[in-house]
Amino acid sequence: MHNGRQPQKKSASIPPTGVSAGLGVETVRALAAHGAQVVGAARNLTKAEHATGQVRADAEHGGGTFELIALDLTDLASVRACADQLNAAGLPFDLVIANAGVMATPFGHTKDGFGTQFGTNHLGHFVLVNRIAGLMRHGARLVNVSSAGHRFADVDLKDPNFEHTPYDPFIAYGRSKTANILFAVAFDARHRARGVRATAVHPGGIMTELPRYMQAGAIEAMVAGINEQAAAEGKPPFQFKTIPQGAATSVWAGVVADADAVGGHYCEDCHVSPVVPDDQPISLVSEGVRAYAVDPVHAEALWSKSEEMVGEKFS
Numbered sequence: 001m002h003n004g005r006q007p008q009k010k011s012a013s014i015p016p017t018g019v020s021a022g023l024g025v026e027t028v029r030a031l032a033a034h035g036a037q038v039v040g041a042a043r044n045l046t047k048a049e050h051a052t053g054q055v056r057a058d059a060e061h062g063g064g065t066f067e068l069i070a071l072d073l074t075d076l077a078s079v080r081a082c083a084d085q086l087n088a089a090g091l092p093f094d095l096v097i098a099n100a101g102v103m104a105t106p107f108g109h110t111k112d113g114f115g116t117q118f119g120t121n122h123l124g125h126f127v128l129v130n131r132i133a134g135l136m137r138h139g140a141r142l143v144n145v146s147s148a149g150h151r152f153a154d155v156d157l158k159d160p161n162f163e164h165t166p167y168d169p170f171i172a173y174g175r176s177k178t179a180n181i182l183f184a185v186a187f188d189a190r191h192r193a194r195g196v197r198a199t200a201v202h203p204g205g206i207m208t209e210l211p212r213y214m215q216a217g218a219i220e221a222m223v224a225g226i227n228e229q230a231a232a233e234g235k236p237p238f239q240f241k242t243i244p245q246g247a248a249t250s251v252w253a254g255v256v257a258d259a260d261a262v263g264g265h266y267c268e269d270c271h272v273s274p275v276v277p278d279d280q281p282i283s284l285v286s287e288g289v290r291a292y293a294v295d296p297v298h299a300e301a302l303w304s305k306s307e308e309m310v311g312e313k314f315s
Contacts, residue, residue: 017041017071017125018100020048023145023203025055026247027099031255032059032066037091041071041082041100073100073124074110076310083131092137095254098125098180099145104169107162114309115161117169121176126183126306130314133187138195143254144184146200146266146293148284150177154292157305178293179302181266186299188264190315197263199253203246204268205238205285226285238285266294 018024019040032038032055040055042048048068059066069085072078101121110119129142136142152174159165162172181200188198227237252270253262265272266289276288292298307313 016097016099017073017128019055019068020044020051022243023206023247023250024099025051026243027097027250028052028066029055029058030244030247030251031095032056032064033062035063036095037065039067039069039086039091041069043070043072043074043078043100045070071100071128073120073128074116076110076112076124076127079124079127080131083128086132087135091135092140093132093135094137094140095143096129096132096136096140097143097145097250097254098129099250100125101145101176103147103149103173105172106169107167109161112310113161115172117172117176118160118179121173122179122183123306123310125180127310127312129183129187130312133191133196133314136191136196139259140196141254141259141262142184142187142196142198143250144180144198144200145250146180146184146202147173147177148202148205148268149173150181150293151282151284151290153178154290155179155182155298155302157301160305160309178290179306181289181293182295182299182302183306184266185264185294185296186303189296189299192263197259199262199264200266201249201253202266202268202273203249204241206241206243206246222284226283229283230285264294264296265289 016024016028016038019028020042024040028038028040038059040048040052045068052066055066069082070078071082102117105116108116110116112119114123125144153171155175155178184198184200191198223238230237249267249270253267261272267273268287273287273289275291275294276282278291282288
């Protein structure tokens with residue numbers, strides 16, 4: 001895939017994370033079916049093999065290729081080994097999609113002692129992407145899959161692992177999704193001069209494996225609350241997107257949209273979202289990105305904190 005145009009056969013390479021279920025599978029299928037060379041990363045390779053049969057079939061029919069690589073975002077040793085393997089292969093990348101993630105998990109830690117959601121959703125991707133950034137050639141893009149859930153909370157740079165504040169699964173999720181956006185903002189600022197851009201996307205509300213940690217009935221209760229608010233505002237009830245509809249914004253931001261339009265921004269429904277001031281009310285299903293999530297100064301502060309936490313410096 002090159003410069004936001006149609007994938008070029010035998011030249012494009014795309015490593016997305018989280019290709020064992022849901023959005024990740026559909027995203028790589030759409031790309032490989034149009035001629036892209038895709039390297040999909042997953043923690044459970046057996047599960048990913050079973051989940052990507054159609055991806056391989058569509059890749060063969062469309063002239064693309066698809067292969068898998070092991071990656072456990074909860075273990076930085078695995079993340080670094082994955083990056084080492086990709087760097088050793090030396091295949092240049094036109095698109096990197098940071099798609100994998102967890103939501104509303106119980107209190108816990110990654111193998112390196114980070115909060116489960118911040119460590120998995122942000123720090124694992126932070127190390128992986130920065131370690132393979134040298135493979136991203138001119139015209140390449142990074143797409144970080146974030147969420148409207150970033151509105152639950154800004155990052156807490158003083159207590160990222162909930163060591164001093166009570167744990168709340170959705171606050172932790174919100175912090176990690178805000179981090180995904182801020183990482184894209186900072187990465188874009190660092191690499192745009194060499195023609196590499198970064199953006200963050202909200203795929204929309206989709207029924208995938210993501211809510212597996214939530215209690216029974218929690219999704220239904222959340223939707224009921226959203227619909228009650230929508231009815232009071234004279235709006236139609238909320239409807240979940242299909243998985244292909246959810247994957248569309250990642251593909252659009254990665255290969256269709258103008259790089260200058262999406263670089264350093266947050267996108268949803270295949271367009272760049274407006275910035276909503278932090279003191280202005282916003283619902284989970286209305287459009288917009290919180291100002292704190294796209295603040296470049298805040299993004300640099302998160303970058304520095306992330307480097308400190310993982311024990312590595314990245315230019």
